[in-house]
Amino acid sequence: MITLDLVLPDTAYPIHIGRHLLTRTDLLCPHLPIHDAVIVTNTTVAPLYLAPLQSALEANGVRVTPVILPDGEAYKTSETLNLIYDALLQRHCERKTTLIALGGGVVGDMTGFAAATYQRGAPFIQIPTTLLAQVDSSVGGKTAINHPLGKNMIGAFYQPRVVLADLALLDTLPERELSAGLAEVIKYGLLGNAEFFQWLETHMPALRTRDMGALQEAVRVACRMKADIVAADERETGQRALLNLGHTFGHAIEAGLGYGAWLHGEAVAAGMVLAAETSAALGWLSPREVDRITALIAAAGLPVTAPDLGVNTWLELMAHDKKVEAGKLRFVLLHGIGDARIESGVPTSVLEAVLTGRRITGRGRTTPA
Amino acid sequence: MITLDLVLPDTAYPIHIGRHLLTRTDLLCPHLPIHDAVIVTNTTVAPLYLAPLQSALEANGVRVTPVILPDGEAYKTSETLNLIYDALLQRHCERKTTLIALGGGVVGDMTGFAAATYQRGAPFIQIPTTLLAQVDSSVGGKTAINHPLGKNMIGAFYQPRVVLADLALLDTLPERELSAGLAEVIKYGLLGNAEFFQWLETHMPALRTRDMGALQEAVRVACRMKADIVAADERETGQRALLNLGHTFGHAIEAGLGYGAWLHGEAVAAGMVLAAETSAALGWLSPREVDRITALIAAAGLPVTAPDLGVNTWLELMAHDKKVEAGKLRFVLLHGIGDARIESGVPTSVLEAVLTGRRITGRGRTTPA
Ligand SMILES: NC(=O)c1ccc[n+]([C@@H]2O[C@H](COP(=O)([O-])OP(=O)(O)OC[C@H]3O[C@@H](n4cnc5c(N)ncnc54)[C@H](O)[C@@H]3O)[C@@H](O)[C@H]2O)c1
Ligand SMILES: NC(=O)c1ccc[n+]([C@@H]2O[C@H](COP(=O)([O-])OP(=O)(O)OC[C@H]3O[C@@H](n4cnc5c(N)ncnc54)[C@H](O)[C@@H]3O)[C@@H](O)[C@H]2O)c1
Ligand SMILES: [Zn+2]
Ligand SMILES: [Zn+2]
Numbered sequence: 167m168i169t170l171d172l173v174l175p176d177t178a179y180p181i182h183i184g185r186h187l188l189t190r191t192d193l194l195c196p197h198l199p200i201h202d203a204v205i206v207t208n209t210t211v212a213p214l215y216l217a218p219l220q221s222a223l224e225a226n227g228v229r230v231t232p233v234i235l236p237d238g239e240a241y242k243t244s245e246t247l248n249l250i251y252d253a254l255l256q257r258h259c260e261r262k263t264t265l266i267a268l269g270g271g272v273v274g275d276m277t278g279f280a281a282a283t284y285q286r287g288a289p290f291i292q293i294p295t296t297l298l299a300q301v302d303s304s305v306g307g308k309t310a311i312n313h314p315l316g317k318n319m320i321g322a323f324y325q326p327r328v329v330l331a332d333l334a335l336l337d338t339l340p341e342r343e344l345s346a347g348l349a350e351v352i353k354y355g356l357l358g359n360a361e362f363f364q365w366l367e368t369h370m371p372a373l374r375t376r377d378m379g380a381l382q383e384a385v386r387v388a389c390r391m392k393a394d395i396v397a398a399d400e401r402e403t404g405q406r407a408l409l410n411l412g413h414t415f416g417h418a419i420e421a422g423l424g425y426g427a428w429l430h431g432e433a434v435a436a437g438m439v440l441a442a443e444t445s446a447a448l449g450w451l452s453p454r455e456v457d458r459i460t461a462l463i464a465a466a467g468l469p470v471t472a473p474d475l476g477v478n479t480w481l482e483l484m485a486h487d488k489k490v491e492a493g494k495l496r497f498v499l500l501h502g503i504g505d506a507r508i509e510s511g512v513p514t515s516v517l518e519a520v521l522t523g524r525r526i527t528g529r530g531r532t533t534p535a
Numbered sequence: 536m537i538t539l540d541l542v543l544p545d546t547a548y549p550i551h552i553g554r555h556l557l558t559r560t561d562l563l564c565p566h567l568p569i570h571d572a573v574i575v576t577n578t579t580v581a582p583l584y585l586a587p588l589q590s591a592l593e594a595n596g597v598r599v600t601p602v603i604l605p606d607g608e609a610y611k612t613s614e615t616l617n618l619i620y621d622a623l624l625q626r627h628c629e630r631k632t633t634l635i636a637l638g639g640g641v642v643g644d645m646t647g648f649a650a651a652t653y654q655r656g657a658p659f660i661q662i663p664t665t666l667l668a669q670v671d672s673s674v675g676g677k678t679a680i681n682h683p684l685g686k687n688m689i690g691a692f693y694q695p696r697v698v699l700a701d702l703a704l705l706d707t708l709p710e711r712e713l714s715a716g717l718a719e720v721i722k723y724g725l726l727g728n729a730e731f732f733q734w735l736e737t738h739m740p741a742l743r744t745r746d747m748g749a750l751q752e753a754v755r756v757a758c759r760m761k762a763d764i765v766a767a768d769e770r771e772t773g774q775r776a777l778l779n780l781g782h783t784f785g786h787a788i789e790a791g792l793g794y795g796a797w798l799h800g801e802a803v804a805a806g807m808v809l810a811a812e813t814s815a816a817l818g819w820l821s822p823r824e825v826d827r828i829t830a831l832i833a834a835a836g837l838p839v840t841a842p843d844l845g846v847n848t849w850l851e852l853m854a855h856d857k858k859v860e861a862g863k864l865r866f867v868l869l870h871g872i873g874d875a876r877i878e879s880g881v882p883t884s885v886l887e888a889v890l891t892g893r894r895i896t897g898r899g900r901t902t903p904a
Contacts, residue, residue: 258855285690322652
């Protein structure tokens with residue numbers, strides 16, 4: 167087991183990474199202020215992992231209330247959130263009752279938001295069960311639910327007390343979900359760690375066959391990078407926005423195709439390719455680098471070509487992204503592998519060219535495809 | 536105009552108290568990060584005060600979206616909250632759009648919670664229009680909505696950027712609402728300021744006739760005390776709980792009669808009398824002090840006798856109060872006027888005696904009424 171620490175101005179918490187951590191009550195129980203916990207999970211994860219966690223806690227004298235939500239991004243809503251509140255109130259849970267998220271990013275985001283808002287803040291623990299949740303959503307304290315008019319529009323910054331990333335839980339993860347998680351892993355290499363990018367180029371086959379050593383290293387580096395970025399900018403007033411590499415394009419893909427058609431990680435994957443192409447069109451990235459990026463994403467089993475939404479739909483959808491500020495579209499673009507920067511002055515003509523697939527090389531000159 | 540400052544570890548904000556502040560855009564506009572604001576108000580307050588505020592902001596180039604909610608505690612729900620989110624998203628508001636609460640505690644609590652959670656936190660301004668909101672709910676950053684199973688159960692700690700307490704707005708406040716606000720004003724004297732209690736005994740008639748000088752002094756002292764308590768204990772881990780004087784009993788009255796039957800301030804008034812009687816039963820307060828307290832509350836036009844809920848209902852309702860910790864009922868009791876303390880070891884027999892109206896004097900000895 168490896169333990170990382172995320173140190174913030176108001177709090178600090180450990181991120182434990184290893185195998186068979188699910189029943190390690192020695193890691194969990196010290197974070198429960200009273201012997202009362204609610205485990206929030208979903209219909210897919212519950213049959214796999216709820217019983218061992220619940221028994222382990224109960225054996226330590228903790229009263230456990232399981233809340234089993236329907237599975238899927240479509241249920242990341244205020245209605246589902248109310249199921250958590252209902253259970254908490256029906257069991258007369260106090261504000262010191264700990265909410266434990268046992269699931270992927272959907273369960274984690276909703277449970278975190280429920281914890282942030284139950285009696286103005288209850289203790290919260292993350293046990294991420296997808297690769298995406300282990301390397302991304304469980305660390306850093308962003309919590310949210312969706313609104314019919316936008317994804318993650320309602321939420322809070324609210325940090326967990328401990329994160330338990332049990333790699334053994336990834337054994338049952340569908341292949342497609344594993345790849346989706348790898349998209350976010352690749353993102354860390356691209357945005358700030360060229361050496362890690364290179365390591366990924368070598369170890370992608372091992373990751374895809376779930377080699378535990380390789381997975382542990384990938385989760386460790388990703389969590390370390392995320393923890394450092396979050397520590398420097400908890401509320402995303404600056405550098406934390408780098409984590410949105412590929413996401414402005416990606417969110418447009420998710421919204422444009424209807425949520426659920428592509429997985430978030432898949433949309434981010436194609437979005438990172440578009441970000442690379444935009445960077446190349448501006449002369450900031452070489453065609454060779456674009457090729458390396460595209461190849462690694464493909465090797466992770468991820469899509470490298472975005473769907474054709476039509477250029478107007480693209481621009482319209484991106485204009486409504488949460489990252490818009492003072493009406494300006496902001497992109498995270500690359501000045502090299504491992505060197506991402508936030509840019510708000512990308513000419514629409516360049517975006518149009520990239521989105522319509524016209525080949526562009528260097529400082530915005532376009533050539534027919 | 537008087538300005539107080541509330542200084543917290545992470546933020547600080549001014550509380551302006553005076554007449555005709557509603558259109559003082561010089562006090563408001565410096566707190567808007569972009570020229571976009573949503574004014575949340577209700578069907579009663581909008582016809583009175585929305586137009587002048589909206590025009591003043593628009594004259595300064597601010598885009599204003601008004602959101603007019605139905606009036607009443609019954610609407611402090613997730614459904615009404617969604618009306619705010621809907622408006623924000625329909626107008627494509629960014630996370631820097633400022634939410635301005637123009638109303639009493641209900642509007643303030645809901646708007647604050649919407650601001651706390653819109654895109655994980657949008658700027659927020661309080662313009663309290665009831666006495667209760669000016670002396671209590673607008674200061675300190677507690678925000679919340681109700682859940683069918685409990686009042687204020689869903690919420691967040693989220694501070695405004697500025698509070699504008701315009702005393703002139705109180706001119707239109709119904710008499711009963713004015714008295715309800717006075718209950719919270721009296722609370723400050725009781726919990727920590729014997730001199731202010733005495734000042735209130737003298738100035739209660741002037742307050743009830745809305746003498747602006749008296750109101751300004753009452754709001755100033757109350758806000759100063761609340762600001763100091765909140766500054767010392769933002770998240771209510773200790774002394775902030777003193778502000779709940781009369782509230783454990785009061786919440787039981789509100790819940791027991793059904794919300795809306797008694798106003799919150801009325802329930803707190805009767806609750807403070809019960810707290811005084813409990814303190815007397817434990818020998819901590821003299822009968823003379825109980826009489827002074829009862830007399831001041833009556834002079835404010837408030838009820839001094841709690842409704843008869845039946846002792847079992849009382850105990851049951853209080854056991855579900857949010858202030859319960861590790862299963863223990865906690866009360867704020869008085870060791871003198873101006874000297875409140877948190878107590879968790881009140882014998883049930885004493886509570887039963889007080890609640891059934893049996894006269895008790897000193898250390899829990901009971902005598903038939
Ligand atoms: N908070 C953040 O910082 C942050 C960051 C990135 C993404 N997110 C959010 O995370 C969500 C996506 O998370 P996700 O990719 O984990 O999706 P998910 O939670 O929907 O999980 C994917 C699927 O895998 C199943 N599953 C989970 N663990 C499993 C296991 N061990 N074995 C078998 N099946 C398992 C789930 O039930 C689900 O069907 C999105 O809502 C996104 O907005 C949040
Ligand atoms: N956040 C906190 O710290 C805190 C503290 C105390 C109370 N509260 C909450 O505050 C709420 C009670 O607040 P309230 O007493 O202001 O009730 P309220 O908001 O319901 O207002 C009372 C009535 O007065 C009307 N009104 C408001 N301003 C008026 C004006 N200037 N002229 C004429 N009518 C006016 C309102 O429309 C309403 O009908 C409760 O929900 C309570 O939980 C919160
Ligand atoms: Zn992502
Ligand atoms: Zn109150």
